Amino acid sequence: MPLANPDCHRLFRDHDWSTSPLGAMDQWSVELKTLTSVMLGSLQPMLIVWGPSQVTLYNDGYAAMCGARHPKAFGQSFQSLWHDIWEDVEPIITAAYRGAGTSMDDIEFTMHRNGYPEETHFAFSYTPVRDPWGTVLGMFCACTEITTEVMTRRAEKTLRDRFMQVFELSPGGIAMLAGPDHRFEYANEEYYSMIGASRDIIGKTVAEAVSEVVRQGFIGILDDVYRTGEAFVARALPIELNRGPEGEMQRRLIDLVYQPMRNETAAINGILVQARDVTELRAEEARQALLSHELGHRLKNQLAMVQAIASQTLRNAPDISTARKRLAERIAVLSDAHDTILEGGRGASTVRQLVDQMITLHDDPARPRIRIVGPNLKVGSRPALSVSLILHELATNALKYGALSSPEGSIDISWRVAGNARDRFEMEWKELGGPAITGPSTQGSGMRLISAGLNGTVNSNVKMVYEPHGLRCFITADLESFQKEH
Amino acid sequence: MSTTILVVEDDGLIRMDLVDILIDRGFAVLQAGNADEAIEIMEQTPLIHALVTDIDMPGSMNGLELARHVAETRPECAIAVISGRYSPSQGALPAKARFLSKPVSEEAVARNLAELGITER
Numbered sequence: 001m002p003l004a005n006p007d008c009h010r011l012f013r014d015h016d017w018s019t020s021p022l023g024a025m026d027q028w029s030v031e032l033k034t035l036t037s038v039m040l041g042s043l044q045p046m047l048i049v050w051g052p053s054q055v056t057l058y059n060d061g062y063a064a065m066c067g068a069r070h071p072k073a074f075g076q077s078f079q080s081l082w083h084d085i086w087e088d089v090e091p092i093i094t095a096a097y098r099g100a101g102t103s104m105d106d107i108e109f110t111m112h113r114n115g116y117p118e119e120t121h122f123a124f125s126y127t128p129v130r131d132p133w134g135t136v137l138g139m140f141c142a143c144t145e146i147t148t149e150v151m152t153r154r155a156e157k158t159l160r161d162r163f164m165q166v167f168e169l170s171p172g173g174i175a176m177l178a179g180p181d182h183r184f185e186y187a188n189e190e191y192y193s194m195i196g197a198s199r200d201i202i203g204k205t206v207a208e209a210v211s212e213v214v215r216q217g218f219i220g221i222l223d224d225v226y227r228t229g230e231a232f233v234a235r236a237l238p239i240e241l242n243r244g245p246e247g248e249m250q251r252r253l254i255d256l257v258y259q260p261m262r263n264e265t266a267a268i269n270g271i272l273v274q275a276r277d278v279t280e281l282r283a284e285e286a287r288q289a290l291l292s293h294e295l296g297h298r299l300k301n302q303l304a305m306v307q308a309i310a311s312q313t314l315r316n317a318p319d320i321s322t323a324r325k326r327l328a329e330r331i332a333v334l335s336d337a338h339d340t341i342l343e344g345g346r347g348a349s350t351v352r353q354l355v356d357q358m359i360t361l362h363d364d365p366a367r368p369r370i371r372i373v374g375p376n377l378k379v380g381s382r383p384a385l386s387v388s389l390i391l392h393e394l395a396t397n398a399l400k401y402g403a404l405s406s407p408e409g410s411i412d413i414s415w416r417v418a419g420n421a422r423d424r425f426e427m428e429w430k431e432l433g434g435p436a437i438t439g440p441s442t443q444g445s446g447m448r449l450i451s452a453g454l455n456g457t458v459n460s461n462v463k464m465v466y467e468p469h470g471l472r473c474f475i476t477a478d479l480e481s482f483q484k485e486h
Numbered sequence: 487m488s489t490t491i492l493v494v495e496d497d498g499l500i501r502m503d504l505v506d507i508l509i510d511r512g513f514a515v516l517q518a519g520n521a522d523e524a525i526e527i528m529e530q531t532p533l534i535h536a537l538v539t540d541i542d543m544p545g546s547m548n549g550l551e552l553a554r555h556v557a558e559t560r561p562e563c564a565i566a567v568i569s570g571r572y573s574p575s576q577g578a579l580p581a582k583a584r585f586l587s588k589p590v591s592e593e594a595v596a597r598n599l600a601e602l603g604i605t606e607r
Contacts, residue, residue, distance in 0.1 A: 297570045300570030300571075305497065307500075307503070386498075455497050455498060
């Protein structure tokens with residue numbers, strides 16, 4: 001059978017004990033002989049410090065803790081072994097020599113027993129050894145390596161810390177309640193900010209710490225979860241919390257989950273609370289719903305407008321191919337007007353943009369015949385569609401029968417804010433130098449669409465006057481509704 | 487005497503087309519661009535068989551309020567309400583009134599009026 005401590009066994013055997021303070025081995029006391037025999041037979045690290053000179057003996061397990069000081073330290077004084085940490089060691093060895101044992105739970109050593117520096121942990125107990133008359137002869141120390149336990153504990157703590165971080169980092173409020181009276185054990189920052197950051201809740205029951213929820217029935221819900229083990233889940237639950245800066249009550253909406261927590265025997269011993277303040281989120285959702293509802297409304301109104309235009313076009317067209325061409329043109333005009341409405345966001349199109357679109361379509365840039373004068377006036381999206389359509393119909397009419405049908409003809413377009421109270425929009429279309437006309441050639445669909453006036457405005461009026469020099473058309477409406485975004 | 491219908495709609499194009507449709511079907515049609523105009527017309531017209539009104543209109547009352555006012559003051563007048571918005575909530579419309587969603591077809595207008603007992607004579 002191999003020896004338990006081959007290295008120290010050899011040192012022990014070869015040491016010249018006769019020159020040491022312990023004297024020759026056959027002179028040794030029975031206590032020292034017994035302990036050295038135990039030590040050299042044990043796989044546990046052991047140490048003996050003996051006699052007034054504190055001669056130090058140890059086995060291979062302890063030698064590993066001595067590092068490079070071994071084997072020189074074997075048989076020398078305890079102080080020479082631990083000279084660098086003597087301040088810490090001296091009081092406990094002195095205590096042992098005075099008869100008082102000491103145990104140390106966790107001493108850390110860097111050991112090279114596996115060929116690389118390694119953190120290790122040991123538990124020690126210094127035990128005084130006495131002769132039959134009570135005199136302390138020396139100290140015996142058995143060590144237990146607890147590196148694995150320490151590492152396991154550390155890993156558990158790391159894991160626990162990380163889980164704590166998970167709770168802390170959670171965007172929702174989390175709290176843990178213990179016992180049947182629901183005492184706060186833990187709450188993350190988000191939970192605090194939800195209930196009012198300055199509250200002191202840990203160790204208190206929910207009824208004490210957040211007393212305003214009692215009359216709102218939340219304690220009853222917690223009791224039910226604790227008793228039945230069934231989770232409670234609610235969305236957008238209204239709750240009143242004294243969470244204002246002065247502790248004043250605020251109404252909030254929260255998503256709330258209460259889940260039972262169980263101990264190792266599966267008995268319920270607490271409740272996990274998860275809560276999220278969804279007040280702003282819900283308000284935003286409501287705004288979105290309103291917006292999409294509003295868009296749907298607009299779309300339906302515009303479809304109704306297109307339907308009316310299509311119906312009027314078909315009703316008054318001489319034949320299908322003319323109707324098809326007219327309808328395509330009119331829808332294109334509405335589409336262009338939409339571009340200006342969308343370009344600058346809501347209600348950002350101006351009268352000038354709409355007039356310019358008509359000119360691009362109907363005038364010749366090399367020989368312009370349409371003159372325009374007017375201020376920069378914003379126009380709401382509904383009237384903008386009408387303005388575009390009316391200008392298009394007037395221009396089409398002018399090309400066929402009016403000023404633009406003869407080479408000398410021209411058109412003046414002007415618009416302004418009018419009325420004594422400056423509360424009217426007014427636009428004038430004035431044809432000059434065209435063929436003389438006394439009235440509308442036909443009550444065509446174009447003229448009818450023009451007479452429909454400005455969509456979405458109050459007191460809209462369209463007046464056509466047939467003068468010797470050409471057609472004059474006055475379009476007026478209440479300015480506020482003309483510029484308003486519906 | 488023909489059946490008289492009052493059309494109330496602030497969108498000139500849509501109103502024009504609705505009026506044309508009803509005239510084509512043989513009704514006598516009066517028109518207004520908002521509720522205030524409509525009330526003026528009604529004050530001067532002793533017999534109106536049906537009111538066809540939009541909801542969203544400028545002025546002192548909207549189409550729903552006009553419909554309720556007419557239901558109260560002229561219980562014999564049939565009422566059809568047209569809107570691009572969602573259907574009005576229960577109770578917002580007078581009991582016998584019809585709701586039509588924009589855009590409305592000629593067919594739907596005629597059918598709903600007929601179901602309210604309104605036909606051209």
